[in-house]
Amino acid sequence: MQGEEREDLQPCGACGRGTLRPKDMAWVRTGHRDDPRLCVRRRIVLPVCDACGDMALDHVLAAALDEALEDAYRQKRLRQQRAMISDLHKLGLTSTEIECAACLPPGHVTRLRRGMVASPRTFRLLHLLHAFSPGAVWALSRIDPALAEVYARVATDDEL
């Protein structure tokens, strides 16, 4: 069309049917590491096939995408783990008690709040503890009596 910028488009080498077109990947959800729905929150334009969705990335674009994904992963994880720890504190659990419940070494919760990204295993344990407390604390007190006192303190009268 007249007045429209001419794009230097290439055919897709993966499917042979589509065309590689520049696509802004900001706000597109994709799997990265152990996060199935990660969203890159910055503008990153990549050649994407309009038929099969394959990306044709050279090493520069691949490195840029990887850096954007890593940054988004870190920011999302820090936001989530800080929120979960904050909620557990509001429920009445101390950092030491969270560490006891999740089998974490002393000081670990403080490090997670200060910017260390939780391992996938620690993140899952925190997620379960957060999603099902105080019931999760009760369940753990069955195998760790030290948590029985914690449960008695944080459970509501209906739960006791």
Ligand SMILES: [Zn+2]
């Ligand atoms: Zn294709």
